[in-house]
Amino acid sequence: MDLVNPTPTAPDPATGRKPEWLKVPLPGGAGYTRLKGLVKGLGLHTVCEEARCPNIGECWRGDHATMTLMVLGDECTRRCRFCAVKTVQQAAPPDPEEPARVGQAVASLDLEYVVITSVDRDDLSDGGAGHYAECVRQIRAQAPRTIVETLIPDYTGAPLGVLMGARPDVLAHNVEVVPRLQRRVRDPRCSFERSLETLRGAKEAWSGTFTKSSLMLGLGESHDEVVASMELLREADVDFLTLGQYLRPTPQHAPVREYVTPERFDALDRLGRELGFRQVSSGPLVRSSYKAGELQAAHLVRERRRAEAAASSAGETR
Numbered sequence: 100m101d102l103v104n105p106t107p108t109a110p111d112p113a114t115g116r117k118p119e120w121l122k123v124p125l126p127g128g129a130g131y132t133r134l135k136g137l138v139k140g141l142g143l144h145t146v147c148e149e150a151r152c153p154n155i156g157e158c159w160r161g162d163h164a165t166m167t168l169m170v171l172g173d174e175c176t177r178r179c180r181f182c183a184v185k186t187v188q189q190a191a192p193p194d195p196e197e198p199a200r201v202g203q204a205v206a207s208l209d210l211e212y213v214v215i216t217s218v219d220r221d222d223l224s225d226g227g228a229g230h231y232a233e234c235v236r237q238i239r240a241q242a243p244r245t246i247v248e249t250l251i252p253d254y255t256g257a258p259l260g261v262l263m264g265a266r267p268d269v270l271a272h273n274v275e276v277v278p279r280l281q282r283r284v285r286d287p288r289c290s291f292e293r294s295l296e297t298l299r300g301a302k303e304a305w306s307g308t309f310t311k312s313s314l315m316l317g318l319g320e321s322h323d324e325v326v327a328s329m330e331l332l333r334e335a336d337v338d339f340l341t342l343g344q345y346l347r348p349t350p351q352h353a354p355v356r357e358y359v360t361p362e363r364f365d366a367l368d369r370l371g372r373e374l375g376f377r378q379v380s381s382g383p384l385v386r387s388s389y390k391a392g393e394l395q396a397a398h399l400v401r402e403r404r405r406a407e408a409a410a411s412s413a414g415e416t417r
Contacts, residue, residue, distance in 0.1 A: 112317075112355040120361055120383050121344065134166065134208060141204045144169040167214040167250065167388045168204070170197055170234050171227040175218035177286035181275065181315065183348035189222050193230045202237030205245055212397055213238065214271070214388040216250035221288070228258035235265035246400045248311070250387060253289060253297045263304035268400040269339070270301040271311040273387055274332065277324040284318060284353050291328075295335045302336060307403065309377070309396060311339035313387040316364075318345050319356040325367065329374055339378045339396050340371050343385035359383065 110116040138145055145168055174190040175182070194200075205213050215234055220227040231249070238247055248269035254262055263270070276284045278291040298310050312332050316325065325342075332340060342364060347355050364381045371379035378396055 109358045109360055112358060118358050118360075118383075121346070121358070123384065137204065137208055138166075141200055141207070143200065143204055144173045166208065166210060167216055168201060169216050169218065170201060171217040171220050171230060173218065176221040177219040177288060179275070179285045179289070180353040181284055181318075181345060181348075183352070184218060190218070190220060193220075193223070193227060198230065198233040198237040201234045202241035205238050206242040210242070210245050212246045212248070213242075214248045214250055215267075216388075217252065219252045219286075225258045225261060226252060226254055228254055228261040232262050232265035235262075235267055239265075246397055248388070248396070251297070253293050255293065255296050255300055259297060259300050260304050263301055263308070266305060267308060268403075269311055269396050270298075270308045271313075271339075271387060272297045272301075273313040274328065275313070276315055276318055277320040277328045279324060280318055280320060291331070295331060298332070298335045298337055309338045309399060310336065311341070311387075311396065312337050313341040313343070315345040316342060316359045317355050317357045318353060326370065329367075329371060329376075333374050333376065338376065340376045340380075341385050341387050342367055342371075342379070342381040343387075344383040 109118055145166060169184075171193055172190050173185060174187045175184045176186070176188060176190060178186045201215070215231070215238070217227055217231055231251070235247055235249060238245060246268045248271055249262065249267040250271040250273070251262060253272065272294055274291055274294045275281075275289075281289060281291050294312070298312060301308055301310055314325065314328060329340065344359055344364075345353075345355060347353065361383060364383060364385075368379045368381035371381065377399065
């Protein structure tokens with residue numbers, strides 16, 4: 100598929116101006132205010148706030164409100180050049196009360212769909228996987244109808260097995276950028292190959308999960324590199340893909356090289372579906388968890404849950 104070149108209306112990132120399609124209204128409204136108050140009252144961290152997501156006002160309102168809670172603290176042991184989360188070599192010990200608090204929060208917020216993510220915790224022997232898994236189990240216990248997506252670090256081996264033992268409905272892990280830009284943008288401990296190992300390993304640990312990944316665009320990648328990355332993700336049997344525009348959090352982070360037009364994102368959406376992804380969400384403001392509760396993932400998870408319940412009921416009647 101041939102993609103169009105950037106249109107003349109896309110400003111040069113060097114000018115500091117953003118295109119019109121990246122401008123969003125300030126967050127507000129009763130739903131947003133209620134969720135913000137509950138999160139603060141329960142002492143929780145959200146990626147929506149920590150990473151300065153432009154979609155927070157849209158995702159925190161309505162009947163399909165989606166929130167991304169961040170566990171294991173708000174200090175990361177890796178230093179990726181795209182991320183606004185604080186970085187340290189040694190973070191504070193995990194709060195043993197956090198899993199129960201997360202379960203309580205999800206139940207109180209009455210969320211249809213929640214995304215649980217974490218900072219990287221290379222300072223912990225299991226990377227925090229055990230704590231993370233307990234957060235998922237607490238949500239299952241306190242908010243059983245809520246669909247749980249985990250957006251995890253690059254766990255492999257035993258830590259990945261521990262996390263998958265909690266049976267997240269959707270296992271997400273982001274490759275972030277095309278292979279050539281990995282060392283330039285992500286922490287040196289990360290790699291495209293290790294991320295694929297995480298995604299493949301999740302389904303090997305539990306075939307019932309759906310897997311998901313995300314690519315940021317506008318960091319200097321070529322069209323061919325994007326296509327090749329999408330093909331590698333499909334070869335790893337990834338079900339859901341999101342593609343969005345990289346936006347520089349501060350002048351100390353990696354610069355934006357290009358503002359990708361909505362038309363190009365639409366073309367990549369079509370290409371992703373042709374490649375066989377079950378769901379593609381592609382647009383300038385799309386982020387990994389953007390409107391997750393409204394996407395095909397939620398529908399497929401509900402279908403699977405109904406099938407499992409029916410099979411269980413049939414087994415009990417024999």
